[in-house]
Amino acid sequence: xxxxxxxxxxxxxxxxxxxxxxxxxxxxxxxxxxxxxxxxxxxxxxxxxxxxxxxxxxxxxxxxxxxxxxxxxxxxxxxxxxxxxxxxxxxxxxxxxxxxxxxxxxxxxxxxxxxxxxxxxxxxxxxxxxxxxxxxxxxxxxxxxxxxxxxxxxxxxxxxxxxxxxxxxxxxxxxxxxxxxxxxxxxxxxxxxxxxxxxxxxxxxxxxxxxxxxxxxxxxxxxxxxxxxxxxxxxxxxxxxxxxxxx
Amino acid sequence: xxxxxxxxxxxxxxxxxxxxxxxxxxxxxxxxxxxxxxxxxxxxxxxxxxxxxxxxxxxxxxxxxxxxxxxxxxxxxxxxxxxxxxxxxxxxxxxxxxxxxxxxxxxxxxxxxxxxxxxxxxxxxxxxxxxxxxxxxxxxxxxxxxxxxxxxxxxxxxxxxxxxxxxxxxxxxxxxxxxxxxxxxxxxxxxxxxxxxxxxxxxxxxxxxxxxxxxxxxxxxxxxxxxxxxxxxxxxxxxxxxxxxxxxxxxxxxxxxxxxxxxxxxxxxxxxxxxxxxxxxxxxxxxxxxxxxxxxxxxxxxxxxxxxxxxxxxxxxxxxxxxxxxxxxxxxxxxxxxxxxxxxxxxxxxxxxxxxxxxxxxxxxxxxxxxxxxxxxxxxxxxxxxxxxxxxxxxxxxxxxxxxxxxxxxxxxxxxxxxxxxxxxxxxxxxxxxxxxxxxxxxxxxxxxxxxxxxxxxxxxxxxxxxxxxxxxxxxxxxxxxxxxxxxxxxxxxxxxxxxxxxxxxxxxxxxxxxxxxxxxxxxxxxxxxxxxxxxxxxxxxxxxxxxxxxx
Ligand SMILES: Cc1cc2nc3c(=O)[nH]c(=O)nc-3n(C[C@H](O)[C@H](O)[C@H](O)COP(=O)(O)OP(=O)(O)OC[C@H]3O[C@@H](n4cnc5c(N)ncnc54)[C@H](O)[C@@H]3O)c2cc1C
Numbered sequence: 001x002x003x004x005x006x007x008x009x010x011x012x013x014x015x016x017x018x019x020x021x022x023x024x025x026x027x028x029x030x031x032x033x034x035x036x037x038x039x040x041x042x043x044x045x046x047x048x049x050x051x052x053x054x055x056x057x058x059x060x061x062x063x064x065x066x067x068x069x070x071x072x073x074x075x076x077x078x079x080x081x082x083x084x085x086x087x088x089x090x091x092x093x094x095x096x097x098x099x100x101x102x103x104x105x106x107x108x109x110x111x112x113x114x115x116x117x118x119x120x121x122x123x124x125x126x127x128x129x130x131x132x133x134x135x136x137x138x139x140x141x142x143x144x145x146x147x148x149x150x151x152x153x154x155x156x157x158x159x160x161x162x163x164x165x166x167x168x169x170x171x172x173x174x175x176x177x178x179x180x181x182x183x184x185x186x187x188x189x190x191x192x193x194x195x196x197x198x199x200x201x202x203x204x205x206x207x208x209x210x211x212x213x214x215x216x217x218x219x220x221x222x223x224x225x226x227x228x229x230x231x232x233x234x235x236x237x238x239x240x241x242x243x244x245x246x247x
Numbered sequence: 248x249x250x251x252x253x254x255x256x257x258x259x260x261x262x263x264x265x266x267x268x269x270x271x272x273x274x275x276x277x278x279x280x281x282x283x284x285x286x287x288x289x290x291x292x293x294x295x296x297x298x299x300x301x302x303x304x305x306x307x308x309x310x311x312x313x314x315x316x317x318x319x320x321x322x323x324x325x326x327x328x329x330x331x332x333x334x335x336x337x338x339x340x341x342x343x344x345x346x347x348x349x350x351x352x353x354x355x356x357x358x359x360x361x362x363x364x365x366x367x368x369x370x371x372x373x374x375x376x377x378x379x380x381x382x383x384x385x386x387x388x389x390x391x392x393x394x395x396x397x398x399x400x401x402x403x404x405x406x407x408x409x410x411x412x413x414x415x416x417x418x419x420x421x422x423x424x425x426x427x428x429x430x431x432x433x434x435x436x437x438x439x440x441x442x443x444x445x446x447x448x449x450x451x452x453x454x455x456x457x458x459x460x461x462x463x464x465x466x467x468x469x470x471x472x473x474x475x476x477x478x479x480x481x482x483x484x485x486x487x488x489x490x491x492x493x494x495x496x497x498x499x500x501x502x503x504x505x506x507x508x509x510x511x512x513x514x515x516x517x518x519x520x521x522x523x524x525x526x527x528x529x530x531x532x533x534x535x536x537x538x539x540x541x542x543x544x545x546x547x548x549x550x551x552x553x554x555x556x557x558x559x560x561x562x563x564x565x566x567x568x569x570x571x572x573x574x575x576x577x578x579x580x581x582x583x584x585x586x587x588x589x590x591x592x593x594x595x596x597x598x599x600x601x602x603x604x605x606x607x608x609x610x611x612x613x614x615x616x617x618x619x620x621x622x623x624x625x626x627x628x629x630x631x632x633x634x635x636x637x638x639x640x641x642x643x644x645x646x647x648x649x650x651x652x653x654x655x656x657x658x659x660x661x662x663x664x665x666x667x668x669x670x671x672x673x674x675x676x677x678x679x680x681x682x683x684x685x686x687x688x689x690x691x692x693x694x695x696x697x698x699x700x701x702x703x704x705x706x707x708x709x710x711x712x713x714x715x716x717x718x719x720x721x722x723x724x725x726x727x728x729x730x731x732x733x734x735x736x737x738x739x740x741x742x743x744x745x746x747x748x749x750x751x752x753x754x755x756x757x758x759x760x761x762x763x764x765x766x767x768x769x770x771x772x773x774x775x776x777x778x779x780x781x782x783x784x785x786x787x788x789x790x791x792x793x794x795x796x797x798x799x
Contacts, residue, residue, distance in 0.1 A: 041459060055458055062453065137449065163449045166469035169497070169525040188668065189529070193469035195651040196525060216668050220650035 065159060068092060069139030081145050082124055086117045088142040089128060092135060097127040099148050104129075124148045131155035131179070137164045148174050155204075156182035162190025169196040181206040181231075188217050192224075200228045207234035372593045373552035373584050377408040379769065380582045380597045382556045382611060383604035384411025386421040386533065386755055387747050389540035390762025391601055393455070396547040398766050403548050408595060410584055412555035418689065420605050421537050421755060423722025425639060425664065425673060426530045427654050428756035429472040430496035431522060433487045433796040434732065438494040439777050440757040445527035447759035448536075454759075455539040457546050463539040465531040470665070471524040473510070473653040474797070475707075480658060481520040483796055488522055497526040512648050513655075514707055523653065530654060530664060533755055540758075556604075558583040559615050560594060561741075575626060577615060577741045599769060601745045606634035606723035608748035615741055625788055626740060632749040634723035636684045638675055640696050644714040645670045661703040663711075671717065676700050677752075691719045726751045730792035733757065735764060736783035745769060746784065751795075 033041075043050040068091070076084035086105065089096045090113040095106035098120050104127075107113040125146055136159035143149065149171050154160050160183045168175065175197050180186060187210040194200065203225065211217050214235040222230055356363035364375075379395060381388045392409050399405040416422045428448070430441045447454060452462045476484040484500075491498045501521040506513060509523070545551060560583065564576040581594040604611045612618065612630035620626025652665040652672070663674035676699055678684065684692060696716060705712045727734065727749035734749040747765050750757060760777060767775045774780060786793055 044459060051458055058458075162467060162469055166526050166529075187464075187466070189466060189468040192529075192650050193471075195470075213668065217650075220668060223649050224651040 065134050065136060066138065068134055069136050069159075071138070071141050079118070080122055082120075082122060083118060085125060085142050085146060088139065089125075089130065090117065092130065092133040092139070094128065094130040094133050094135070096125050096129065098123045099126040127151040127153075129153040130157060133157060134159050136160070137167060140164065140167050140170070144170060146171065146174075150174055151177040153177075153179040154183060155179050158184060161185040162187055162193070165190040166193040168194070172196050172198055175200060177202040179204040181208070181234075184209055186210050188212065191217065191221060194221075195224050197225075200225055202229050202231070204231040206232055369586070369591060371553060371586065372591070373408050373410065373554065373595050374406070374550060375593065376596045377406045377550070378597065379405065379407045379599045379601065380595055381407065381409045381601040381603055382582070383602070383608070384409045384414075384541070384551065385416075385419045385603065385605050386537045386540060386758040387605065387750075387761065388601070388603035389537060389544055390758040391603060391747060391765045392544040392549045392762075393540050393547070394762040394766035395769065396544060396549055397454075398770050406550070407544075407548075408550045408552055408597075409544070410552050410554055410556055410582070410595075412553070412587065414553050416537075418723065420722050420725060421533050423639070423689075423720060424533050424752075424755045425662075425675070426533045426755065427472070427528075427664065428530065429524055429528045429654070430491055430494075431472055431474055431487065431498060431524055431528075431797055432753075433483070433490060434793060435490060435494050436777075436779055436781055436793075437732070437753065437757070437795060438491055438496055440760045440779075441753075442495060442527065443760035443763075443777060444756055444758070448531070451539065455543040457542055460542070463535065465535050465539075467531040468529045468665070469526075470530070470651075471526075471528045471653045473524075473655045474522045475506075475518045475655070475657050476520045476522075477517055477658040478519050484520050484522055487797060497524065499523045499525055510648070510651070510653075512708055512710060514709055516706075518658075528654070536755070536758070540762075552584065554584040554586050554593070556582055556611065557585045557592070557614070559600075561615065572624070575616075575620070575740065579615070579741070579743050599743050599745065601747060601765065601769075603747045605748060605754070606632070606725040608632050608725065608746065612738075612744075612746075615744065617738060617741060628788055630734070630738075630746070630748075631729040631787060632725055632727050632734070634686045635726040636686050636689070636721050637677060637724050637752070638691050638695055638719060638721050640674050640691075640700065640719045641666060641717050642672050642674060642711070642714045643670055643717045644672060644711055646710045646713065647672055648708065648710070655707070657703055657707050659703040659707075661700055661707070663704060663708075672711075672714075674700055674704055676703070686723065689721045689723075691721050693719070724752050725749055725754060729787055730794050732793050732795050733761065733782050734784060734787070735761060735779050736768060736785075738784050739788065 040050070040054065044054055072084040072088050075087050079087075086096060086098075090105065090107045091111075093107040093111050095104050097104045100123070101120075105113065105117045106129075125143075126148055127150060128143075129151075131153050132155065135154070135157055152168075152171070152175060157180075160180065162185075165180070165186065168178070176199055178194075178197070178200060181204045186205075186208050191205070191211070194203070203221075205211075205218075205221070208214070214232065218230065218232050218235075222228075355361060381392055388409050388411070392407050395405055395407050413419070428441060428445060430438050430445075432438050432441065448465060448467065451465060455463050474484065488498055488500050499522065501509065501523055503515040503518050503521070506518065506521045507515050541551070559579050560581040561577045561579045564578070566574045566576060568574055579597070579600050581596045582600055583592055583594050585592045602608050602611050609630045609632040612632075616626075618627060618629025647670055648665070650665070650668070652663075654662065654664040656662045659676070661674065661676040663672050665671070666673045678695065678699070684695075693716070696719070701711075701714075725748055729749075731751040732749065733751075733754065734746045737743070737745050745765055745768060747761055748754075750761075754761075761779075764774055764777055764779050767773070781793055
């Protein structure tokens with residue numbers, strides 16, 4: 001009976017366990033992580049198998065994000081790049097507007113959308129709203145060749161990171177408005193890449209938890225993009241004021 | 248558990264049978280749960296439980312009293328006097344357990360394949376045997392170690408040891424580098440290596456993330472490289488641009504007017520053409536990359552060892568070529584690892600050695616006798632890698648270019664980039680071949696900045712006329728004197744030493760991809776993802792340089 005259990009069991013030092021255990025329960029200033037996280041942490045420290053399962057879970061999560069951001073080559077070969085981009089947007093529950101039209105196509109809460117967008121072949125996209133979607137670096141591939149994209153809203157996208165921002169140079173001639181507020185993974189290193197967007201007129205960088213010394217960054221950004229109106233709320237008040245004086 | 252002692256009435260000194268059974272039951276329960284909570288396997292718990300039960304029966308009353316004593320201070324004296332017997336008997340069983348454990352260990356040591364030795368081993372010594380020994384724990388060495396582990400087919404199937412002589416990395420080029428990555432090379436191999444490495448860095452947490460540890464943050468600055476060309480070299484830049492576009496790099500050519508528009512703070516006099524990287528270029532923190540590789544590799548079972556490789560033990564097979572000349576084929580049997588600050592050393596028997604000693608890899612090859620043969624033969628050609636000292640200066644200039652400062656490389660050889668957000672920049676240049684500084688130490692020559700760096704810097708960016716040098720450092724390039732490119736692969740006359748060295752100032756950025764390539768070479772027998780056979784040792788023997796024209 002004990003042999004399989006033994007193989008499950010993780011060899012580790014008792015002292016290390018005690019240490020972690022104590023640290024887990026006694027954190028006073030920082031609020032402890034929720035119970036199930038601590039439970040899992042405790043188990044991964046004891047069993048290789050749980051660690052494996054956790055690793056597998058995060059792997060599957062990544063895979064599913066990657067799958068959602070796959071390259072829509074098949075659609076592209078049948079309907080052209082514009083429809084492929086549109087289809088990609090709707091599949092991710094985003095919204096867009098074709099050039100020269102006033103109404104938006106959007107997916108509803110449950111991801112359902114009407115197929116009317118297929119009627120507009122070879123019409124490029126002008127405004128795209130991907131807020132709160134899982135768009136990532138690979139997904140941008142689907143927008144390749146969108147030369148008249150003016151507005152891109154990426155509010156609260158968990159997968160938008162610095163590499164993503166660096167890749168936005170593909171819209172360098174057209175993009176006028178960019179909203180990257182509430183994106184948790186953006187840091188100062190990525191904001192520097194926005195210098196390639198020559199025509200940018202409005203930029204929203206509110207509530208970015210990843211940038212350190214936001215006041216200074218905002219000043220530097222305004223220096224770098226002199227023709228751009230930068231919105232930056234949600235940062236420490238004194239630093240904000242500095243930024244506004246500079247404006 | 249805490250309520251347990253209260254079950255015994257404190258006054259009751261003589262034990263009756265009933266309370267003894269109850270107490271026994273609790274003690275058993277107690278030891279059982281304690282054991283279970285604190286760790287070992289269920290089987291050994293049962294085995295020990297047996298012993299414990301027997302122990303407890305004999306030791307029942309002293310234990311009880313001692314437990315009370317923690318609760319009742321009044322009984323302290325009594326319990327102490329009673330306790331005298333207990334350690335003795337308890338010790339007996341503890342000793343027995345310890346003895347048994349020692350016996351089991353001895354038996355295991357006696358089995359073939361164990362690493363037992365009759366002397367008390369120094370815990371810092373490397374193992375006696377390993378499959379692969381990597382000499383040099385810089386970013387190259389750790390990257391190779393990571394990829395070897397990543398590609399091994401059976402978990403823990405490969406025993407990899409990384410030998411590093413200085414864990415503070417005070418002289419390693421990795422941590423003294425400028426940390427840049429670019430695609431603007433002239434050789435397709437280098438461009439592909441950079442593209443692959445950039446992709447690795449983009450997904451770095453998928454590769455190097457360790458469960459339950461903080462994610463890796465490279466602090467990557469996506470600011471691009473900007474190369475400036477004068478009249479003489481503009482045509483080369485154009486050629487390079489075509490090669491780079493073909494390989495898939497996103498690079499832009501700029502005329503002086505476009506350059507002025509994009510970077511108004513540059514003085515474009517003398518510039519005929521500029522090329523600017525749009526994506527996958529910038530700089531990052533070398534320490535973070537090195538530590539991420541190391542952390543992941545160790546978590547996968549790579550053994551790190553602090554010591555210096557001072558010698559090899561090898562066999563020589565003598566062969567005759569068709570025209571009758573003699574050829575020595577060497578095969579390394581073991582690597583001698585000298586412990587730091589001691590005379591102690593360990594010979595590590597191994598199948599394969601990887602030479603990733605950076606600037607000192609030439610010396611390491613010499614220990615093997617590479618290049619010591621007669622002139623004009625293959626054995627007489629040394630590994631053409633030597634240390635070259637390069638200075639880096641940190642300057643402070645509040646009126647400098649700011650956030651949009653790229654990694655700028657002027658045609659005069661001077662480069663600079665932003666460092667942080669506080670108006671600091673790092674800058675430097677490579678000296679002329681004839682004026683290479685002395686390499687016995689890492690001291691900085693400040694005159695070099697005044698004479699060679701500053702004039703060009705201030706000419707290119709007038710704002711730099713007013714600046715202050717705040718600090719400086721020097722590091723060794725792993726300089727390939729033959730053609731300034733990496734050497735990847737085995738030496739034809741030493742068939743179990745793999746080289747990954749000679750990167751001459753672009754080794755840091757190529758380390759992820761080179762590590763993968765070397766691991767493929769070792770485990771699969773040839774290159775799988777990127778064909779780097781052009782960067783092998785063969786070109787040196789054939790005297791066919793693969794010259795890289797964009798060397799900084
Ligand atoms: C000033 C400067 C700027 C640079 N800028 C860039 C840049 O912008 N971009 C870029 O990509 N690259 C850059 N480089 C180059 C880059 O740093 C190197 O190519 C790269 O770090 C080489 O890594 P490595 O692991 O091979 O060597 P190292 O980092 O030097 O590691 C070799 C290790 O081997 C150890 N060792 C040596 N001999 C022995 C022995 N006998 N036994 C045990 N251990 C031994 C050493 O202690 C050392 O730690 C720069 C280099 C310098 C000096």
